[in-house]
Amino acid sequence: MIPEIDVRRCVAAKEYEGTLSFSFEADASLLEIPFVKFAAPVEARLGWFICRDNETVELSGEVSFTLCGACSRCLAEAEQSFTYRAEAVFVRGESDGEEYGYLNGKIKLEEFLRDSILFALPQRLLCKACGEWEKD
Ligand SMILES: [Zn+2]
Numbered sequence: 001m002i003p004e005i006d007v008r009r010c011v012a013a014k015e016y017e018g019t020l021s022f023s024f025e026a027d028a029s030l031l032e033i034p035f036v037k038f039a040a041p042v043e044a045r046l047g048w049f050i051c052r053d054n055e056t057v058e059l060s061g062e063v064s065f066t067l068c069g070a071c072s073r074c075l076a077e078a079e080q081s082f083t084y085r086a087e088a089v090f091v092r093g094e095s096d097g098e099e100y101g102y103l104n105g106k107i108k109l110e111e112f113l114r115d116s117i118l119f120a121l122p123q124r125l126l127c128k129a130c131g132e133w134e135k136d
Pocket of ligand 1: 073075076126127128129
């Protein structure tokens with residue numbers, strides 16, 4: 001399950017920072033590499049910080065996932081893990097195009113997580129042998 005950040009409740013409770021750790025099933029349609037899938041749920045470890053003046057929320061942390069399937073070069077079994085260092089800013093109200101927006105005092109993380117996975121996804125998956133071969 002993807003949690004929400006209830007900014008309004010946090011501000012009322014004078015909690016201005018915290019951490020979140022959770023895992024969730026990635027949308028398989030994000031993956032465009034043939035014969036490759038997510039090996040396990042995606043893991044997210046995020047820290048958040050609420051600016052007291054305008055309730056802008058800064059988020060940073062890591063989104064990691066493992067892909068498994070056929071090597072894009074030789075079709076052998078391959079598995080590789082990826083970690084993306086994610087950062088985002090959420091402003092109150094609608095997104096201004098640069099930052100994410102949040103409505104009704106609550107931050108929904110779905111779009112941010114989807115974007116993070118998209119940024120982190122490789123063009124292809126390589127087995128160890130092909131990975132070594134490509135380095136030379
Ligand atoms: Zn290979």
